Amino acid sequence: MLEVKDLTAGYGETLIVREVSLRLLSGRLTALCGANGAGKTTLLHAIAGLIRHSNGQVLYQGKDIGRLPAHARARLGIALVPEGRRLFAKMTVAENLEMGAFAARGRGRDADTLTRVYELFPRLKERQRQAAGALSGGEQQMLAVARGLMARPAVLIFDELTLGLSPALSLDLFRAVRRLKEAGLTMLLVEQNVHIALAISDDAYVLHEGRVWMSGEARTLASRPEFQEAFLGPDSTVSDQPTI
Known part of the structure; x- marks a missing residue:
């Protein structure tokens, strides 16, 4: 590929x-x-x-x-989840995810992708109205990954x-990556x-x-x-x- x-x-x-x-x-x-x-x-x-x-x-x-x-x-x-997350700290979780979807315009439905992202990271759904800068480090990394997924990357x-x-938050992210692999990404x-x-x-x-x-x-x-x-x-x- x-x-x-x-x-x-x-x-x-x-x-x-x-x-x-x-x-x-x-x-x-x-x-x-x-x-x-x-x-x-x-x-x-x-x-x-x-x-x-x-x-x-x-x-x-x-x-x-x-x-x-x-x-x-x-x-x-082709989507990159960079070191350092590089989120929009003053924007909400939902707004950051919307920015991630910008690259995917014309390749599918944002609503369907958002549903799958929230299924993968339910904690983000709970915090969708919070500013990204107010999240914990682990939650911010989840958001960085989720933002990459919103682009519907190949x-x-x-x-x-x-x-x-x-270690606990790291395992959560590794499990998410494993699920993405099982889905064929x-x-x-x-x-x-x-x-x-x-x-x-x-x-x-x-x-x-x-x-x-x-x-x-x-x-x-x-x-x-x-x-x-x-x-x-x-x-x-x-x-x-x-x-x-």
Whole structure:
């Protein structure tokens, strides 16, 4: 569905990711792992059109979209839930969701999407008239995800889904992502909790110093000794994590 081929990108003259190739298969959840500074956010921004890449291609449904700006990619169905949430703090929950639906005009009914979003995050329905800035950190992240879903994306991209959240709230969000995967949504996940990210993902890529270090099916990758040493610890396994 979405493919990156030999992508090189960065900021100004500083290149962060180099010759990265990655493929998102339809209906599958792909985890993107790597240490801080490995280039994960830069890669997501290049896919979403927030920065221009200097070499390579971004293909969506077989067509090169590398020259399209971010808003055009959003209208095609590529949605990014950014690190830091970036909500409209003074607007209500409902108004933030309405803003999320703007990119999807002409692709379906907002009311139906809103119903599904509130089913996924019932807490947001309870707080729909509250200002986004008055929500807890976990509720704000739920709203950021819900706003992305209001665009009715074909591909949903998460940058640090649970950063700064409690374990309980993190599990709520992981369960929501799992439900979205079961519904057949194609997703790319950058997540600090590598254990759970791999447990719920189908495929995974690892970036190291801006390049793909390894890739494969998530559980197979997690069992590789060099991956465990780098990310999971010598005595840890994916199955050690809480049930989601």
